Every structure is written in structure tokens, then in C-alpha cells.
Amino acid sequence: MRTYEQDLIGAKQFIEQHDDFLIVAHVQPDGDAVSSTLAVGWLLSRLGKTFTMVNEGPIPQRMTYMHKSEEILNMSVTERTRTYSNVICVDCADFKRVGLVSQWMEEGANMLNIDHHPTNDGYGTQTLIKADAAATAEVLYDLIALFEIGWDRNIAEMLYTGILTDTGGFRYSSTSPKVMEIASHLLELGVNGPDLADSLLEQLTKPQFDVLTLALGTLQMSNDGKVAWVHVTPEHMIQAGAANEDLEGIVNYPRNIQGVEVGVLFKVIDEGAVKASMRSAGKVDVAAVAAEFGGGGHVRAAGCRLEGSLQEVTERVIERIRQAL
Ligand code: 5GP
Ligand code: MN
Secondary structure, eight states: OOOHHHHHHHHHHHHHHOOSEEEEOOSSOOHHHHHHHHHHHHHHHHTTOOEEEEESSOOOGGGTTSTTGGGSEETTTSOOOOOEEEEEEESOSSGGGGGGGGGGEEEEEEEEEEEOOTTOOOOSSEEEEOTTOSOHHHHHHHHHHHHTOOOOHHHHHHHHHHHHHHTTTTTSTTOOHHHHHHHHHHHHTTOOHHHHHIIIIIOOOHHHHHHHHHHHTTOEEOTTSSEEEEEEOHHHHHHHTOOGGGGTTTTHHHHTSTTOSEEEEEEEEETTEEEEEEEESSSSOHHHHHHHTTOEEOSSEEEEEEESOHHHHHHHHHHHHHHHO
16 A cells, blocks of 8 residues: 555656646636646746646636636637647546546556545556545645745645635635644745635625525425535526536535535536535535446535436435435
8 A cells, every 4th residue: 555655756756757748627627626737837837847737617717816827728718739648637536527638638648646535536647646635735735845846925825725715714624734734834925815715715706696596596405404405507507697616605505504414506507417516514425425426526525417307316316315314
């Protein structure tokens, strides 16, 4: 059994021994995904390496304050001009999560898989996975420290963003003493913690507020009050003028009702597919539930995509959660 320390050294060697990298995070990147992409880019720049950063999906507007965020390509709007044989995947629990960016990779590419999902299946030629890390950004903090190349405010802001968003503002159970030590160091490097918390966790755009209102109006609960769910349809999205990133956080509302063990947000993607986001109060391992439907995540936060109508998918997922209770 390899230790985390050995994997850190292995990842360092992987980076030292290759060049001309493709850096990719999961489809529809969130705070940790964007931060981790940029943090790897920052590291490679420091090492004098060349790289391309690309994701399937746009980076959320509210994350564009990060250094070089404009350099992350969105493959949905950027045409592919070449393929890459050295790849670094961040925050992707399985290879499918890179989405169509897989088309940018050569067959048999050297691949470093850096992640913190317990459901990570260990894809790639080199892995650096810490299942109890609060964020992929926490793992990258350890990796960058190993290079002994110093720090600056830009990298501090990236790592802080990943940790802040993936811990829900230092509140989830993943917020270990080590997380607080890292955050302390990043604040010393000049990160403005309160401003980031306000813009990333508190502020709502009007479309976000509107889609939240529409979603809350759909609340349903199981008879015993232990499962609560809401849904969002394409019509809601149009009515609110909302984008995918505007759904972040909605699933917490059903979960936060007293007595609820699992909260779910069902997002109708199109007529035949629904994305389920699940949050657990602790008793139910929602990663295991999501994994059964081909998804994954963490014990208390997981997701999956199912084929079927909203009603069919809702029945299947709620039934499976009730079994787990
Ligand atoms: P969210 O519900 O916010 O989209 O995701 C919650 C957690 O579940 C995140 O850690 C995310 O990476 C994971 N997750 C969400 N959707 C999927 C999916 O389709 N597949 C996998 N493997 N993980 C997912
Ligand atoms: Mn993450």
C-alpha cells in the first residue's frame, strides 16, 4: 500500500519528467475544480513548463478574479487544434468526469490523477488521491510545498478559493485542523478571506435568486420527514435567466430542514435525463447511493445523472435513499 507521502513524490516526479501538459478538471467546473486547474497551471509556470488548461463548460463568472482564469479554455466553444500526451486531471473522481475533453488526449497518454473523492477509481498512470482532504486544493497545497518554490498571493487565492468553497466556508466535517493551518498560511500570504466568503458564498445574482425561489416552490418531503427534495426544469432556468452555476447551493435548503437526513435537487437536463445532487446530514452515505446510479462524490455530498423523466428518476432515487435510511 503506497502512502500519501510516496504519492506526493510520485506526482512531483511525474511533473518534473514531463512537459507540454493538458490540465483538466470535471465538467461544469465548480470552485475547487477551477482553483485546482489554475493552481496546477501556476506550479507549471513556476517550473518553466508549458501547458494548456481546458474544461468542458464555462468557469463560473464569480471566479474570474483568479489570476489567469481567462486562460482556461471552454472546449464547448474552443475548437481543438491538437492532442496531448501528458495530462493532469484534477478533482475528477473518474475519467468520465473530464467529459468531452477526453478528445483532446492521445490514446495511452501519461495521466496524473489528483483528487480527493473517496469514490475515485484510481484511473491514470499516476495517482495522488487523499480521500479525507477537504478539497483537491488541499492536496495541491501539499504538492506545491514539496517543490519548495515559494508562494505568492495568486496561488494563495486559488488554493483558498478551492478550500473555502469545498468546505462550505470551513463548516463541513472535512474542515480539519490541517485545513485551518493551511488557511492561516494562505491568509498570511494576503488572501482577503471575508471578501471571498462574501462574493463566493453569500452574494446571489438576481437570476440565482429567481431560480432559487422557483426551486423552493417545488419542495416535497417523505412522510417521515427524513427526505426532502426540490427540482429545477429547463423552463425554470429560462424564466430566471439562470445558468448551471446558479444552481450551486440550492440543494442545501431541503437538506437544512430540521429532521431531514437527505436533501436532493433534481435538475432536468432534457426530456430524457435528470441530474441528482444529494446532501446528507451524516447518517446516509450519499456517495454510495450516487455510485449505484453511475455517479459518485463524498459521504455527505454526491451526485449522479440518470436517464428517464423527472417523475421516474425522482421515484428511483428517493426509493433508494429510503432504503439506505
Ligand atoms: P454536486 O451535487 O454539487 O454537483 O456535486 C457534489 C459532489 O458529488 C461533488 O464532489 C461532485 O464531484 C460529485 N458529483 C456530482 N455529480 C457527479 C457525477 O455525475 N459523477 C461523479 N463521479 N461525481 C459526481
Ligand atoms: Mn473538490
